[in-house]
Amino acid sequence: MKLVVQEAPSLKAAIESIVSLVEEGVFEVKKDGLHLRAMDPSQISMVSFTMPKSAFLEYNVDEERKIGIDIAQLSNVLARGKRGEKAELSIEEGRLVIKFYTEKRKRTFKVPLLEIGEGISREPKIEYNNHVKINAEALRDALKDAKLVSSHVKFLLETNAFTVDVKGESGDAKSEFEKGTAELVDLKVQGDAKATFPLQYLEDIVKAASSGSPVTINLETDRPLKIEYDIEGAHVIYFLAPRIESE
Numbered sequence: 001m002k003l004v005v006q007e008a009p010s011l012k013a014a015i016e017s018i019v020s021l022v023e024e025g026v027f028e029v030k031k032d033g034l035h036l037r038a039m040d041p042s043q044i045s046m047v048s049f050t051m052p053k054s055a056f057l058e059y060n061v062d063e064e065r066k067i068g069i070d071i072a073q074l075s076n077v078l079a080r081g082k083r084g085e086k087a088e089l090s091i092e093e094g095r096l097v098i099k100f101y102t103e104k105r106k107r108t109f110k111v112p113l114l115e116i117g118e119g120i121s122r123e124p125k126i127e128y129n130n131h132v133k134i135n136a137e138a139l140r141d142a143l144k145d146a147k148l149v150s151s152h153v154k155f156l157l158e159t160n161a162f163t164v165d166v167k168g169e170s171g172d173a174k175s176e177f178e179k180g181t182a183e184l185v186d187l188k189v190q191g192d193a194k195a196t197f198p199l200q201y202l203e204d205i206v207k208a209a210s211s212g213s214p215v216t217i218n219l220e221t222d223r224p225l226k227i228e229y230d231i232e233g234a235h236v237i238y239f240l241a242p243r244i245e246s247e
Helices: 008-019 071-078 136-147 199-206
Strands: 002-005 024-030 033-039 045-052 058-060 065-070 086-092 095-101 106-112 131-135 152-158 161-168 171-178 184-188 193-198 214-218 225-231 234-240
Touching: 002 008, 008 045, 008 071, 008 086, 008 225, 008 234, 065 071, 065 106, 071 095, 071 106, 131 136, 136 161, 136 171, 136 199, 136 214, 152 199, 161 184, 184 214, 193 199, 199 225, 199 234
Parallel strands: none
Antiparallel strands: 002 058, 002 086, 024 033, 024 065, 033 045, 045 234, 086 095, 095 106, 131 184, 131 214, 152 161, 152 193, 161 171, 214 225, 225 234
């Protein structure tokens, strides 16, 4: 196995989309790319990560395999990669070998592999009829506003608007994005949908998204939320359980 990316920091940025939620996980190295599905320790959220073969400068896989790894440790090592350096991943004697190199310099790290189990085989089967595609920075700003008021936030999708609504003991806050505004890239709603989610998880989910890139939010009333976006050639999908509120 030999996986190489052109710019080391891009691999760090892609893995950053996992580390906020998952402490350890099983990467599946397949012929078509690198995959990971894992639940966070509280079992409230799930992440599904795919970095296709096309995202790598070199992608040589002699046989498909599963690699258990401490995600935080991997992220810390990848943070040492510098712009202008290539990053290479390989396996040697039960360890993941990470190399950063230029034409005349090479640095090597070796991270122990973990026995974690099989991981999660598939994503939840939920049909989503409503979605909004919103600028990542605009969504993060709305969550920052919400954090001033409460630890939970309600998402509401209507025919012509997406609303982030918060009510707490210290007050209320609301961010409304109407169809046609620059922040909303796309809005498709078959029927009004709303659900409430833990704010900290939402912040962790969108943390890695590039500021100018769109984030797609799939929403059904009181059903798990599905959020997805692309980052450095990888595609990441999150599912987050709602808080069921009594009327």
